[in-house]
Amino acid sequence: MxxxxxxxxxxxxxxxxxxxxxxxxxxxxxxxxxxxxxxxxxxxxxxxxxxxxxxxxxxxxxxxxxxxxxxxxxxxxxxxxxxxxxxxxxxxxxxxxxxxxxxxxxxxxxxxxxxxxxxxxxxxxFRFAPGRAYVKELLSQGYVGRVQAVHMYLFRGPTERPTRTAPLGAGAAEGGGFLGALGSHYIDCLRDWVGDVSRVCGGVFVHEPNRVDPATGQSATTDADDAFSFVATLAQGGWASMSASSRAPFGPGALLQVYGAEGTLQTPQTGVNPPSDGRVLGARFGEGQGVRELPMPERFRPFVDPRDDRxxxxxxxxxxxxxxxxxxxxxSPNFYDGYRCQQVLDAIRVSQSGAGWVDIPGE
Incomplete structure (x- = not known):
């Protein structure tokens, strides 16, 4: 075929x-x-x-x-x-x-x-967005040396006080919530960059439970999370953390940072989704400069599709x-990658239930 x-x-x-x-x-x-x-x-x-x-x-x-x-x-x-x-x-x-x-x-x-x-x-x-793909290549080339820490944050929300209640969506039991919707992308990115997570401690939060059922127009509540946070240890050594909220007024967007023994790499974005142009900033010992924007190779943005950033x-x-x-x-990302990502999502929720640090079995 x-x-x-x-x-x-x-x-x-x-x-x-x-x-x-x-x-x-x-x-x-x-x-x-x-x-x-x-x-x-x-x-x-x-x-x-x-x-x-x-x-x-x-x-x-x-x-x-x-x-x-x-x-x-x-x-x-x-x-x-x-x-x-x-x-x-x-x-x-x-x-x-x-x-x-x-x-x-x-x-x-x-x-x-x-x-x-x-x-x-x-x-x-998201792993094929220019900024994230370029960071992966630089990490594989040893740009930062041995990875010590990865920090990711994602904060987005309204810039004006909401005038109406948000519609009811899928509940937690149906897979709804910000952790699954966006956190899964970031966990996949983490694994793509630095390998598997070995332990995790975290939780999910519901800041705005009030909703309107679009089918009836009646008030309703949701248990689907709109924020989450976790800390993880990496199988290869080092650690990672993430904090995120979809209900953060004036939230600036996202920033993903990698710190290694020899330097740092960072990729920022102003929206929920990584942009199709992408930016990567970096610095490492011996170059005599601070953090600066690195030229984006054109191979990571081989064409322009203006219909949607994704x-x-x-x-x-x-x-x-x-x-x-x-x-x-x-x-990759294949169904095995999906399974490994789901292990982390599940472990974050188990951790919140009182388990504290949760081990994630290897292969």
Whole structure:
């Protein structure tokens, strides 16, 4: 199979319509079907993108004989059932994050993908954003020497007092919350840069529990976290920490910092998502300068896609996905990476329950 012949079904047309569908088309794939719970949403997505078929039942989509792969862009509570059914149907799978509701589900999905021999990846496209990809390369070249510490923070929120209550979303039991939605990306980045986490201590917080149920218009409360924090030890030595909140008025964005025995690397961003241009700052002993911006190699931003900040990184992810299909493997971030990330997410919540430091088993 060539990448241009890849026939894809996209399940979920929220983020699926914003990023997944346009990215697949831009990379030469054929999106041949879409699926959403509500018929009008499925039909609209099909009409907007010129997709031939629209479904409300993902099982009917999986029954299509002219389908090679599925891209699952639904809330996390649906991932396990859909992924397992797609793999059983012999399809290659790209699944959104957070990958699973718990590490048990994540391990089952990873093992199933391995057994059936299909390409299976998790949509952690942030690792392909220019700033993060360049930091990874510099770390692999020894820019900072032996890594001692990684610190990450992400604070975003309103710049004016909210005038209405936010809508109710998925609760904690359904995989909702800021830790899974954004923390999973940062944990994946941490692992991509410096390897596995061996122990973690942390917790999640709900600063704004009041919501409005969009279906009824009635007041409701949520237990989905809007902030989290953790400290971790790294399997290779050293430690990492992260603090994050989506309810931080005038929050400046994010900053990821790596400190080593010989220097530092930093990549800042002003929004929740890493920008498609990217910036990396660095300094190391012997260069006679303080922290300064490092020129970004053009290979880390090979094209411009102005439709959405996430599209360039996501399209690079798709190139790995398609290459994996052609070569018969599952490039990182694959389902095993999703499982290792889920272990950390679970451990943070276990830690908050009173366990303190939680060990994360190795391979």
């Amino acid at each position: 060539t990448t241009s012949a890849l026939r894809v079904g996209v399940i979920g047309v929220g983020f699926g319509s914003t990023v997944h569908i346009p990215a697949f088309f831009s990379e030469g794939a054929q999106v041949v079907a879409v699926c959403a719970r509500r018929e009008e949403r499925a039909e609209k997505a099909a009409h907007d993108f010129g997709v031939a078929r629209a479904f409300t039942d993902y099982r009917q989509l999986l029954d299509m004989g002219d389908l090679d792969a599925v891209s699952i862009a639904t809330p996390p509570a649906n991932h396990y059932e859909m992924v397992m059914a797609a793999l059983e149907a012999g399809k290659h799978v790209l699944c959104e994050k957070p990958f699973a509701l718990d590490q048990g589900q994540a391990m089952e999905m990873a093992e199933k993908a391995s057994r059936v021999g299909r390409t299976a990846m998790v949509a952690h496209e 599209l360039m990184a996501f399209r690079i992810l798709l190139r790995h996905f398609m290459k994996g299909i052609n070569e018969g493997n599952s490039p």
